[in-house]
Amino acid sequence: MLLSELLDMPVTDVNGDRVGTVVDVRFRRGARRRDHEGDLELIALIVSPHSRLSMYGYERGRVNRPAVVARLIGWAHRGARLIPWECVRVVESDGVVLGVAVPEIPLDVRRGIPGTTGSALRESQSG
Template sequence: MIASDLLDARVLEADGQAVGWVVDLRLVLDGTTDGILARPRLHGLVVSPRTRTSFLGFERSDVRSPWPIAPLLRRWHRGTFLVHWPDVARVPEPDDADHPGPAVVVLRPGYLRYDATLHR
């Protein structure tokens, strides 16, 4: 699987209820060293209930300008949350017979929603 397989995928709870779309991925560099940096690991998915568009970097808590764009994107993405990768039950391939069409991410029962805001 590559990152673009997950971006813009529809996200469903275990019971089939739609909760949004994957708008970003969160990676961490905490693995073994691969050259100069640690190898990246997928930490979780950022899910937006209202839009399929990216935050364009405005998910950072200290970004306040340009004035009309920052508040507009925050409002547009209200309710966005982070789901840790272990809470993802299944990521079917787009050609999966059970889920024809675009890729769908299915979350585990009892998954937790975390704040998607990036803080310094």
């Protein structure tokens, strides 16, 4: 599967309800082997319910200039979330189908995960 095949695909949940559109993905690099970089492994989809446009890296939380652009992109992608690849049941020609209920994982976990307190998140990061 190619990245270009996933981008702009509609995503539906286990009940067939529309979740949004794949606007980006997240990879993890495997261990380096001698002279070769580690393989890339697809670990998550970034799904936006309101826009099909790219986020241009603004979802990472570290890019904040120019502020006007950051706010416009943030507004266009409000409600966007990470969907772990393990949640995907099947990728069909007409879209991605999840095998579980849609997880509530924000793009920038430093902003907090719904259902947790900020102190619990800080404790888990420090421990």
